[in-house]
Amino acid sequence: MTEKYSILSEVIHERKSVRNYDPTYTIAKEEIEAMLVEATQAPSSSNLQPWRFIVIQDQETKMKIKGFGFNQQQLETASAIIAVIGDTEAYHNIDEIYQSNYEAGNMDKESMERLANNAKALYxxxxxxxxxxxxxxxxxxxSMQLMLIAKAKGYDTVPMGGFDKGQFAEAFNLDNRYVPLVLIALGKAASPAYGSTRLPLEKIATFV
Incomplete structure (x- = not known):
């Protein structure tokens, strides 16, 4: 087992869905920004990166979200709520993304033009x-990448899909192209998370 794998495995197994947070703990905006930047190394379809984020630290706003988030306690007590928003029209960024990759030396001009044109024809x-x-x-x-990064930095998280997405979109005046998909509570656990078991591999995997 390599040292890198050992560290990664430890983070994976330590990350649990925490729902009880220390409401007095704050995380600096700059640290959340750094975690988000690192999380964007995640892969995406044709590298179009169809994710946007709304980071909610204001207590009044958190309480508003709690109101249409089935009153989940973590929406009130976490240091921040990170809303992961899906961009259904990410194709508007094709030229910017592929030009940036070309300028960074990740591809030649011919590849840039070919890939950009293919994406424009498809999406x-x-x-x-x-x-x-x-x-x-x-x-x-x-979202999973962000939660692992947070755990590696000593923070706790829980992902939530159970909230009124229509009310969320209305509250934040989201354009129709943007769809709220996941809320991630981020903070310091006030009590340990419950453990959880997993189905045995032979029940979920087939080797052929």
Whole structure:
């Protein structure tokens, strides 16, 4: 076992869904920003990065979200609530993203133009439901990455899909292209999380 794997495995096994947070603990905006920047190393479909974030630290705003979040206590007591928003029209960023990769030396000009043109032919013409599914899938990837980063830094998290997404979108005046997908409570645990078991591998995996 390599040292890197040992550290990663420890973080994975230590991360639990915490719902009881220390309401007096604060996390600096700069530290949350650093975690988000690192989390964006997650992969995404055609590298379109269809994720946006709303970081809620204001207590009054957290209480408003709690009202349409089934009164989950962590929405009130966590240091911050990070809303992961899916961009169903991420194709508007194709030129910026591929030009940036070209300028960074990650691809030659021919590859940049080919990949950008392929993406432009595919994504704007895809049905809305397909684009929403892509955004939701990619939101799952970056959410898990963010939670592991938080745990490695000594913080606790819990992801929540149970909230009124329509009310959330209205409260934050989201354009129709943006869909709230996940809320992540971030903070310091006030009490240990419950343990949880997993189904045995032979029940969930088939090798052929």
């Amino acid at each position: 704007p013409n895809a049905p809305y439901d397909a684009r929403l599914n892509i955004a939701a899938f990619d939101a799952g990837l970056i």
